[in-house]
Amino acid sequence: MSWEQLADILREARQLAQEDASAPPTACPDDGIPLEASHDGGLHCRFCGWRPGGRYIGDALGGL
Numbered sequence: 001m002s003w004e005q006l007a008d009i010l011r012e013a014r015q016l017a018q019e020d021a022s023a024p025p026t027a028c029p030d031d032g033i034p035l036e037a038s039h040d041g042g043l044h045c046r047f048c049g050w051r052p053g054g055r056y057i058g059d060a061l062g063g064l
């Protein structure tokens with residue numbers, strides 16, 4: 001394997017990692033429950049209330 005091939009592999013791996021990071025989450029990172037649509041159009045975990053972006057449902061309700 002040449003250095004050029006190795007560099008190509010590294011570039012591809014980095015690209016895949018970026019695609020993973022930009023994809024919206026589909027499951028709760030805390031418990032793995034698939035996210036459900038919430039009343040405000042976002043997603044939430046019905047088990048623990050986790051939301052993409054790190055906010056919990058309780059945070060939003062606290063302002064009401």
Ligand SMILES: [Zn+2]
Pocket residue numbers: 028029030031032033045046047048049050
């Ligand atoms: Zn959860």
